Amino acid sequence: MKSYALKFIILFLILILLFVGSLSFGAVKIPLEALIDVFIGNDIRPSWEYIISEYRFPKSVVGILVGIALSISGMFMQTLFRNPMADSYILGVSSGSSLGVALVIMGSSFLPEFLQYFLHHPLTISLSAILGSFVVMNFILICAKRFTDTNNLLIIGLMFSSFASAFVGILAFFTTSEQLQRYTFWSMGSLGNVSWFSIYLLFTIVVISFIYGLRLTKPLNALLIGEAYAQTLGVSIKKIRLSIVIITCVLCGVTTAFVGPIAFVGLAVPHISRLIFKTQDHFILFFSNIFIGANLLLLCDIISQLPGTSYILPINAITSIIGAPIVIFLLLRIKR
Numbered sequence: 001m002k003s004y005a006l007k008f009i010i011l012f013l014i015l016i017l018l019f020v021g022s023l024s025f026g027a028v029k030i031p032l033e034a035l036i037d038v039f040i041g042n043d044i045r046p047s048w049e050y051i052i053s054e055y056r057f058p059k060s061v062v063g064i065l066v067g068i069a070l071s072i073s074g075m076f077m078q079t080l081f082r083n084p085m086a087d088s089y090i091l092g093v094s095s096g097s098s099l100g101v102a103l104v105i106m107g108s109s110f111l112p113e114f115l116q117y118f119l120h121h122p123l124t125i126s127l128s129a130i131l132g133s134f135v136v137m138n139f140i141l142i143c144a145k146r147f148t149d150t151n152n153l154l155i156i157g158l159m160f161s162s163f164a165s166a167f168v169g170i171l172a173f174f175t176t177s178e179q180l181q182r183y184t185f186w187s188m189g190s191l192g193n194v195s196w197f198s199i200y201l202l203f204t205i206v207v208i209s210f211i212y213g214l215r216l217t218k219p220l221n222a223l224l225i226g227e228a229y230a231q232t233l234g235v236s237i238k239k240i241r242l243s244i245v246i247i248t249c250v251l252c253g254v255t256t257a258f259v260g261p262i263a264f265v266g267l268a269v270p271h272i273s274r275l276i277f278k279t280q281d282h283f284i285l286f287f288s289n290i291f292i293g294a295n296l297l298l299l300c301d302i303i304s305q306l307p308g309t310s311y312i313l314p315i316n317a318i319t320s321i322i323g324a325p326i327v328i329f330l331l332l333r334i335k336r
Contacts, residue, residue: 089261130253134249191259
């Protein structure tokens with residue numbers, strides 16, 4: 001336990017450093033002294049105060065929340081399907097959320113203007129993303145009962161992703177240029193430009209999922225050995241499966257709605273956590289995924305800002321560049 005505590009302390013210190021770095025680095029570099037002055041209430045340059053309070057601080061908070069949400073959902077899905085390559089992005093759950101958002105953003109162009117205003121509300125977009133993820137997740141669960149080889153589930157997920165992309169392409173062909181541009185920028189992924197209402201909603205959902213998900217750690221440990229063994233311990237497989245589906249779909253749907261589809265985080269972080277902590281105990285992995293996921297998203301956010309320049313890269317591109325080599329390494333490691 002002492003080794004676990006030391007590792008958690010190190011991860012927490014890294015989280016603080018990355019959080020400070022995300023506030024400091026960017027097109028305008030803000031010194032550490034100015035950051036301290038902002039938080040203790042001292043006066044600094046109005047431009048710096050505006051950048052920190054209105055842009056960088058909310059963006060860093062969103063990065064932490066999204067990293068936590070994707071990492072927890074990835075760990076739950078890998079345990080549920082007993083497949084190390086399971087992830088909301090790989091299995092097509094994120095594509096279902098993206099399709100739901102595409103129907104709201106681009107499909108609304110065929111509706112009257114007063115309905116468009118209602119459909120473009122953050123809460124409506126979130127509900128559409130959650131509904132899309134629920135549809136795909138339940139479809140995958142139905143397929144999981146019919147296939148003994150979980151690799152088939154990955155193929156089904158990829159096929160649904162192709163179907164969703166094709167349907168979005170059809171919507172893009174008929175929609176207006178303004179709606180198409182809005183969806184294109186959304187699909188690239190961005191932690192910025194998230195309203196405080198959306199941040200409060202995301203924070204509430206992540207906290208509720210954290211509390212509820214923490215109660216699932218013991219049943220998930222039993223589920224690792226097998227469903228038959230878990231049932232002998234009094235674990236309700238249907239209840240656990242339903243709980244994981246609800247948590248995963250809500251977390252995936254809300255994060256996808258607010259920041260766009262983020263690839264590889266939910267897939268890579270649980271494996272990184274197991275490599276660092278060398279345990280299968282979900283109680284330990286639950287908290288380690290939270291810290292590692294938050295650290296990874298903040299690191300990707302700092303890189304995407306290209307410190308010292310005025311350019312901001314799509315966060316989805318950065319997570320893919322970092323996550324893809326990790327996944328390749330994991331595939332080779334599993335093969336060995």
